[in-house]
Amino acid sequence: MTKVEKAKKLLQELTDKNFLLLKRSKNVGIYLFSLLKDILPQDYLELLKGFDGYSLEKKKALLMTIRSFIEAADFSPRTFSFEHEKKLPLEKFFKKVEDLKVLDQKEKKVLLAFGIQDMQSALWYVPVRYEDRRLNTSIGTAIVGQKVALKVRVVDKGYQQDEKYPAFVKVADSTGVLYLRYKYKNPRFLARFVVGKEMIVYGKLLEYKGEKYMVHPEVLSQEEAGLILPFYYIRTKSGLKLPAKQKHKKLRAIMEKLVEYVKHMPEYMPQEWLKSNNYPSIAECLYFVHKPSHELYPLLTIEDLNAFLTPYQRRLSHEELLLYQLALRLRRLEAVSHNAVKPSEDFLKHIENFKKSLPFKLTQAQERVIEEIVKDILSGKPMQRLLQGDVGSGKTVVSMAIAYAFAMEGYQSAIMVPTEILARQHFENFQKLLAPLGVNVALLTSSVKGAERQSVYKHTKEGNIHVLVGTHALLEEDVEFKKLAFVVIDEQHRFGVLQRKLLLEKGKGYYPHSLVMSATPIPRTLALSLYGDLDISVIDQMPEGRKPIITMLFFESQFDRVVEKVRQEVQKGHKVYVVYPVIEESEKLQLKALMTEHEKWKKLFPDKEVHILHGKMKEEDKRKVMEAFKERGHILLSTTVIEVGIDVPDATVMVIESAHRFGLSQLHQLRGRVGRSHLQSYCYLVVPDEVKQDEDAINRLKVMVRTNDGFKIAEEDLKLRGPGDLLGAAQSGYFGFWVANLTRLDDLILLEKAKKEAEEILSKDPKLESYPDLKKVLLYRYGDRMDLSHIA
Structure with a gap:
């Protein structure tokens, strides 16, 4: 409901025939002033300032006049001509x-x-x-808690040495008194405030024990005010x-x-x-x-x-979302126009043979997802599927089953991941399960050099390597496949659409099937709109034998209890992660703090190995730290560099310092680094004591304590903070919006609407030939990012 609608409703109630509500109501004038200050003529606003002191008859007359004015006024947007x-x-x-x-x-x-x-x-x-620096309110009518510009007159000034804000200036207008408070230790600056002088101040209006004040307000020039x-x-x-x-x-x-x-x-x-x-x-x-x-x-x-609710802002958001949906749909239409490898009828037998070789049984969810993928592959058209699954749900094994079946058919697979640590982990997992079955698995990252690198190039080109696992290194021109049929992209939001395309183009004459995987659970309705170029599969079941991670919230004053719990787990031979947030304002400062914490933990556990890991380290150094931690380490202090893909089965404790600084989805990702075996695992969220006062932060953290289900957490995140937090900074930026913001509920609704509109437009005009200028804008925005050259 807009302010005008609120005012209309109130005026109707107050001007009812018996006027009972008007007789009982207080502060009516101030409230109506705040609702209508941008709309009413100045003389009406002046009358509202003194409203509470009027007789009932004068109040009635003024309200009836204002009601008539509003009902007759035209509030539609003016044309700019x-x-x-x-x-x-x-x-x-x-x-x-x-x-x-x-x-x-x-x-x-x-x-x-x-x-x-x-x-x-x-x-x-x-x-x-x-x-809003317009002079459209006064001390008496301004709402406490909001920033306002006020025209005032200096009445008095002074300096009180022992006060929190020692310098003060007392100002007033016709409706009340206001104090300007300053923390400056030198009183000389008060000379600029001459008693009797008129000035315009801008700041947040506060009130304490009936006294209104501003802290360090700006003093505006005549030009700055009114804007x-x-x-x-x-x-x-x-x-x-x-x-x-x-x-x-x-x-x-x-x-x-x-x-x-x-x-x-x-x-x-x-x-x-x-x-x-x-x-x-x-x-x-x-x-x-x-x-x-x-x-x-x-x-x-x-x-x-x-709040970006004006029709001008809404149009820009809506337009962006429609362009994005058009680009996604055009991208999908182009992809499915290609032919892909269609394997033989033995493909299903190969899958069954792989499942029999596993030392564990797949979950029903994994079985269902494999069926969905195989159905796509056997159609002969390129599979384009997003596989969502909670941390530890077994997405990698699903991709392994498909890669094995293709290897048995004589084809190759490429597995692309964002970091070297994750690439090595995938390589080790693929090697462990596929090498005994006769599948050759190789690794290609920036640290694979010299003769070893040349060997990978040679054997990939000749088709001797069946599965190549790597980072962005897979996109290099020197990487040539003989028969690439299947591409897996893990943590897909770390890669752009164009990078995905570069890898798919290595298919030589046919379009590889592609599976993009994400451990960030996104509610299905949102995922369908954001990834409209992909079909969606979900693994919503955890492997048998996994115990739910016990999550607890602690304040800094309870830190001794956290240390004791860590000590108990370390004594059992288990390993511990301690994660600190990266503070954007000063990463150098944060690294220094991490070093300080390193010393603290070494003193707490002098007989244990305490390692440190952060994003500024070289890849080779990160790898050495992780290997040392896996083999003999006890405690690993890290930034969020361990958020994705670290797999240490005997790690049972995750301590997250300043947990309130993280989004729920990121906390859930970090928690997923433990609980990766039959061992009982724990996650301890540690926050400063002052966070007790932040009800929103505590409610978010309690969601983590209540549930281990990533999809439930995603739904809560959507309710509490919107999808910007849910998707994380990397994924939010991935969509490339300039105005649209998926943390706004209104934009989420527009996203759904834009999806339907894009389908309607392209069903009538698949190449946008009737809209040449729209096509130009679309190519400008998404031509390169999503490769829309086929409609240029």
Whole structure:
């Protein structure tokens, strides 16, 4: 419900014939002022400020007048009159930053430092938040807890040495008194506040024991006040050695210049799509997000702007999601147009022989998934399937069964994983189960060098290697397969669509079947939309004999209990992980902290081997640490580098420090490093004592304590924090959205809608020939990332 709708409802209730509710209600004027401050004329707002002091008759009259005004007003978005502007060819808006004559060299350098390469990506570099610096409230009517701009007069000032905020300035307006509080130790800065002087202050309004105050507010110039100020995403590694405030200022100045050209941008989305969704034109939308204005959109509120709920922002999000769905669907249509290897009727027998060779029985879920995969493969069309399964559910064994069957048919398989540690682990697992059956397995990573590397190239090309496991090294030109039929990509979100394609192109004349695997459980409805180019299989059952991991939450003050539990497990000969978060603001600082913790744990366990692992180490050093930990180590201190693919069966304890800094899905991934055998395992979540006050953080962590089911955790994560956290930073970035944000529920709904719209558009026009400009935008956004050259 919008603020106007809330106000309408309240006015109807208050102006009911008997006016009983109006007689009993308090603070009506302040509440209505907060709802309607952006909409009502100034004289009405002034009357609302003193509302509670009026007689009943005057209150009735004012409310009836306001009600009549609102019911008669037109709050629909105003037109920008851009339709009369001369439209330029769409290509003009794809110009490289270096070619933009409107910008000087310094401004071009700023855009390039932010990774903005052309005019289109500059215009779509929309603000991530806004601050309302309009003078549309007063001390008496402003809502406590919100940031506001207030025009005030200095009444008094002073310095109290022993206070938390020793310097204060007392200011007032016609509706009340406000204190500006500062932590500065030197009182000289108070000289700028002259008693009787009028000024504009901006900050968060707070209240304590009836006294309203702001801490370190900004003092605004006349030009700064009266604006809705956009704030852009400031990359910490942009290369610009400027304070964040200056970076924002420079970006605003650049966008002011560029946005003037937007009025000449032609519309490229289908007219029926714009009409059915009641969306403004692309020119209006891009203009508005950089220069939001109440005059252009009467219902504008800072809350709606920051929640991306205005029709201008919604159109941009919706458009992005539709383009993504179109790209996915076009990608799938192109893939299934190829022929793939169709194995012989003995393929199923090979699968059965592999299952008989296993020292354990597959779960029903694994059996079902193998059936789904085999059915695809026997169709003769390229299989494109996403295999989702919880940590430790047995996805790798499924891929092994298919790789073995293809090897028996004389074909090769490639297994691509994101890290060297995971590649070595997969290689060892494949080797252990497949080598005794006559399958040649090889490893290719950056640390495989010299004669060994040349040997891998040679035997892969000749077809002597049946299964090649590796990292990005598999994508090199020197890697040639004789008969590649099956490709497995593990932790698929770490690879781009184009990287996947490079590997698939090594099939020589036919399209390999591909299985992409993910241990991040994603609710099926969301997965279907995000991975629309893939069919989905789910392993929703754990192998027999695995005991649920016991998870407990501890505060720092209880750390001795954690140490004691670790001691008990180490004495049994079991191994322990201790994980620390990587703090983005200062990775160097974090590494230093990790070293300090290393010393602490060595003192706690002087007779045990305590190892350390982090992402800044060379691959060879990481491998040596992991081997030492597996063979003789007791405790491994690490950053999240161990999140994926580490398999040490006798590791039974996972301690996660500052657990509140992690998303639920990441905590679940980390917990999955233990509990990989019949041994009882434990996960201890450790947080600072002050986190007790953070109800949201505690509720999230309690989800981990309650359940080991990754899909239940994913559902909870979706409810509590949205899919951005669920997917993790790597996966969120993987989709390449500029405005759409899957942490917003509204955008999730739009994603589902966009999927249906893409299907409808392509069912009528598979190559978008009726929409030449839409095709240009689609190729600009996804042409390279998803290889849409077949529609160019």
